[in-house]
Amino acid sequence: xxxxxxxxxxxxxxxxxxxxxxxxxxxxxxxxxxxxxxxxxxxxxxxxxxxxxxxxxxxxxxxxxxxxxxxxxxxxxxxxxxxxxxxxxxxxxxxxxxxxxxxxxxxxxxxxxxxxxxxxxxxxxxxxxxxxxxxxxxxxxxxxxxxxxxxxxxxxxxxxxxxxxxxxxxxxxxxxxxxxxxxxxxxxxxxxxxxxxxxxxxxxxxxxxxxxxxxxxxxxxxxxxxxxxxxxxxxxxxxxxxxxxxxxxxxxxxxxxxxxxxxxxxx
Numbered sequence: 001x002x003x004x005x006x007x008x009x010x011x012x013x014x015x016x017x018x019x020x021x022x023x024x025x026x027x028x029x030x031x032x033x034x035x036x037x038x039x040x041x042x043x044x045x046x047x048x049x050x051x052x053x054x055x056x057x058x059x060x061x062x063x064x065x066x067x068x069x070x071x072x073x074x075x076x077x078x079x080x081x082x083x084x085x086x087x088x089x090x091x092x093x094x095x096x097x098x099x100x101x102x103x104x105x106x107x108x109x110x111x112x113x114x115x116x117x118x119x120x121x122x123x124x125x126x127x128x129x130x131x132x133x134x135x136x137x138x139x140x141x142x143x144x145x146x147x148x149x150x151x152x153x154x155x156x157x158x159x160x161x162x163x164x165x166x167x168x169x170x171x172x173x174x175x176x177x178x179x180x181x182x183x184x185x186x187x188x189x190x191x192x193x194x195x196x197x198x199x200x201x202x203x204x205x206x207x208x209x210x211x212x213x214x215x216x217x218x219x220x221x222x223x224x225x226x227x228x229x230x231x232x233x234x235x236x237x238x239x240x241x242x243x244x245x246x247x248x249x250x251x252x253x254x255x256x257x258x259x260x261x262x263x264x265x266x267x
Contacts, residue, residue, distance in 0.1 A: 034109050035063050039084065041096045048080055067113035068123040075120050079127060083108040086134055115171055122174060129167045136160035 013021065038049045050060045065071060068079045087104030091097070108130045115126040136157055143153035 032113065034067050034106070034113050035060050037064065037080075037102065037106060037109065039099050039102055039105065041092075041099070046096075046099055048077075048084075064109070067109055068120065069117040070120050070123065072120070075123075079112075079123060080105075080109070082127060083112070083130060086131055118175075122171070125167060125171060129164060132160055132164045132167065136164065 036051050038051045039046050040049045041047075050057055052060055061076075064080075065076050068076055070076055070079075084100040084105050086108060087100045089098040090101050092099045108127075111130050111133070112123060112126040115122070115129070117123040117126050139153050139157040139160065143149040143157060
């Protein structure tokens with residue numbers, strides 16, 4: 001493994017960390033990665049170059065093209081140039097001048113690759129995510145570099161963080177991984193609706209709150225008997241008012257007043 005990191009000390013790693021490190025190496029080797037890319041000078045200023053031999057040029061180009069989900073050399077050149085413009089510049093000496101930071105450029109390409117775009121349009125969104133991420137991190141560093149963070153920088157950094165989260169959600173929706181809610185609306189005729197309602201509780205309740213049909217059958221039969229029976233005979237065939245004594249009227253009136261008093265207290 002090569003990079004900016006290296007052996008800085010002479011302390012031995014504890015056995016627990018050594019074991020975890022071996023497992024981390026296995027996971028790291030299974031991850032996808034992009035090849036390195038160099039920035040060199042040319043007549044126009046600077047351009048990109050492969051750090052490997054000529055025999056590996058085809059594989060190098062294919063891996064980089066695959067990171068942007070394209071087979072177009074023009075699309076690859078535009079994407080790489082735009083990402084290089086986002087990277088900070090470093091001084092390479094009198095012969096080369098100011099050049100984009102190669103580490104920043106490689107990291108940007110790897111971020112685009114991690115999104116796994118399926119076409120150039122999705123690669124554009126991934127490149128925009130790199131730009132939003134860099135702006136958010138720079139503003140956050142600027143706001144936290146002082147003893148008292150500047151409120152405006154903090155507010156803009158927060159908005160950029162929300163924008164990045166929305167971009168991630170958009171990528172997930174484009175790939176069909178976002179949360180979706182499906183509502184199915186079915187129309188039934190009046191006859192079909194009654195048929196489903198009566199038979200849905202034959203064996204089990206299912207989704208209906210009422211009891212099954214077997215339990216409700218005696219109640220239905222009892223109701224039918226009451227409806228089909230004859231009315232009770234009236235003591236007064238002429239339907240005149242039934243005479244009541246004075247004491248019965250007073251008892252009924254007192255009972256009514258008591259009920260009204262109870263209802264008023266409940267309110």
